[in-house]
Amino acid sequence: MNQYIVQITQNTNLSTQEAWWLLEHITQSPQTNLIIETTLSQAQIQQLNQHINQISKEHKPLAYIIGWVPFLDLKLLTQPPILIPRPETEEWVYQLISELKTKSSQIRRILDVGTGSGSIALALAKSFPLAQITAIDINPAALALAQKNTFLNKIPNITFIQSDLFTQIPSRTQFDLIVSNPPYIDPQEKKTMQQTVTAWEDPSALFCDDQGMELIKKIMHQSRSYITPNAQLPYQLVIEFDCSQQEQISQVAFQEGLQCTTRKDSFGNWRTTWCKLA
Numbered sequence: 001m002n003q004y005i006v007q008i009t010q011n012t013n014l015s016t017q018e019a020w021w022l023l024e025h026i027t028q029s030p031q032t033n034l035i036i037e038t039t040l041s042q043a044q045i046q047q048l049n050q051h052i053n054q055i056s057k058e059h060k061p062l063a064y065i066i067g068w069v070p071f072l073d074l075k076l077l078t079q080p081p082i083l084i085p086r087p088e089t090e091e092w093v094y095q096l097i098s099e100l101k102t103k104s105s106q107i108r109r110i111l112d113v114g115t116g117s118g119s120i121a122l123a124l125a126k127s128f129p130l131a132q133i134t135a136i137d138i139n140p141a142a143l144a145l146a147q148k149n150t151f152l153n154k155i156p157n158i159t160f161i162q163s164d165l166f167t168q169i170p171s172r173t174q175f176d177l178i179v180s181n182p183p184y185i186d187p188q189e190k191k192t193m194q195q196t197v198t199a200w201e202d203p204s205a206l207f208c209d210d211q212g213m214e215l216i217k218k219i220m221h222q223s224r225s226y227i228t229p230n231a232q233l234p235y236q237l238v239i240e241f242d243c244s245q246q247e248q249i250s251q252v253a254f255q256e257g258l259q260c261t262t263r264k265d266s267f268g269n270w271r272t273t274w275c276k277l278a
Contacts, residue, residue, distance in 0.1 A: 002023070002034065002035065002038055003038075004019075004023055004038060004040065004048065005019045005020065005023065007048070007052070008022055008023070008048075008052060011052050011056055012052055012055040012056050013055075013056075014055065014062060018062055020034070021062065021066055022048075022051060022062060022065065022066065023038070023048075024066075025065065025066040025067075026040070026044050026047050026048055026051070027040070027044060051065055058199075059194070059195035059196045059199050059200070060196070060200060061084055061196045061197075061200055061201075063078040063084045064078055064079065064080050064084070064200060067079070069084060069085055071085045071090050071119045071122075071123060072090060072093065072094060072097075072123050073126070074119070074122055074123060074126065074149070074153050075152060075153065076117055076118070076119055076122070076149050076152075076153075077117070077145060077148050077149055077152060078117065078145075079145055080200050080201070081200060081201050081202040081205075082116060082117050082139075082141060082142050082145050082201075082202060082205070083116045083117065083142075083201055083202060083205040083206070084117075084201065085116075085117060085119040088240075088265045088266075088267070088269075088271055089119065089120065089181050089240060090119075091265055091266055091271075092238070092240065092263070092265070092271060092272045093119075093120055093123050093124070093179075095263075096124075096179070096238055097123065097124065097127040097128075099234070100128075100177070100233070100234075101127070103232065103233055103234075104128055104130065104131075105130075106176060106230060106232050106233055107128055107131050107176045107177055107233070108130065108131050108132065108176055109131065109132055109134070109174070109175045109176050109177075109228070110124050110125075110128065110131050110132070110133045110134070110175060110176065110177045110178070110179070111133075111134050111135075111136070111169070111175040111177070111178045111179070111226065112124070112133065112134070112135040112136070112178075112179050112180065113136055113165060113166075113178065113179070113180035113182065113219055114136070114137055114138075114180055114181060114182045114183070114205075114215075115135035115136060115137045115142065115143070115146055115160070116137060116139075116142050116146070116181070116205060117142065117145050117146055117149060118135060118145070118146030118147075118149045118150060118158075118160075119149075120179055120181060121133050121135035121146070121158055122146075122149055122150060122153055122155055122158065124177075124179070125155045125157050125158045126153070126155055129157060130157075131157065131176075132157055132158075132159070133157060133158040133159070134158075134159050134160075134161060134169070134175070135158060135159070135160050135161070136160070136161045136162070136163040136165075136166075136168065136169070137160075137162065137163070138162065138163065138164045138165075138204075139162075139202070139204070139205070140162055142202075142205070143160045143162055146160055147160055165215070165218055165219065165222060166222050166225075166226065169226065171225070173226060174226055174227065174228040175226055175227060175228060175236075176227075176228050176230060176233065176236065177233070177236050177237075177238075178219075178223050178226065178227060178236065178237045178238075179237075179238045179239075180219050180238075180239045180240070181239075181240040182208070182215040182216060182219060182239070182240075183204065183205055183206055183207055183208040183212075183215055184208055184212045184213070184215070184216055184240070184241050184242050184245065185206050185207050185208065185212050185242060186207070186208075186211045186212040186242070186244075187207045187208075187209070187212075188211075189207075189212075190203075190207065211245075211248075212241075212242055212245060213245060213248055213252070216239060216241055216245070216249070216252070217252055219239060220237070220239070220252050220253065220256050220258060220275070221256055223237050224256065224257075224258070224277065227276075227277055229277055233276065234274075234276070235261075235274040235275055235276045236275070236276045236277070237258070237273075237274075237275040237276065238272060238273070238274050238275070239272065239273050239275075240271060240272050241270070241271070241272070241273065243269035243270045243271065245270070246262050246270035249262060249273050250262065250273075253273065253275060257277075257278045258275040258276070258277065258278060259275060259276050259277070259278045260273045260274065260275035260276075261273070261274050261275075262274075
């Protein structure tokens, strides 16, 4: 195996694939070239050692070092402290796109609540090019990054608005589909979480009061006024949540008069609720 890949994996918690991404970042060469022969310059060796120290000692996420992550067929720029898109989010967004693709003519307006880097909104905009996507976030820095990702991926059918939930969305505006990956972690969980998360990513994008349920409850309540009733769509509101919140999610849905099902992710954890108006 490549000596530098061995050095990286032995001195960090990175997987072999992640080690290759780091080496590609340092050399600005694709893995196919590096497999054949890799000789780093002295400056590159210093850079490698610096990054190994950042990962192992400072707990800096790899995504912030290389500056991007893949998300479905997108390349998304990343920068601290904007939340790094997660594989479990990528998984349900892929499911959503796959299941609604045959209904694309019914989907003309989509709202992404708490867009962050823009991952969900951009994936939906690319997959549903006839739809107009509105992506909102309270954080102007997140919206600036999402805008950069829009330009990078050349996606035209998306608009970004700085908004605290629905406050800046006109009251009569309606959407065929609303999606959200809101802050949902109970602040009490912080002490058990990895430092790569707690030391680097924006806590306001991670943690939420009421055992992590405050914003989810607001979104489920307020979304009702912004959904265009459409019996042909199997669901019109999809929200990501913490695996411990499944029972609470079901109770809130019942109270709000929403027909919802909850789904597990590929790790076997409850992860999303898929709803429509009752």
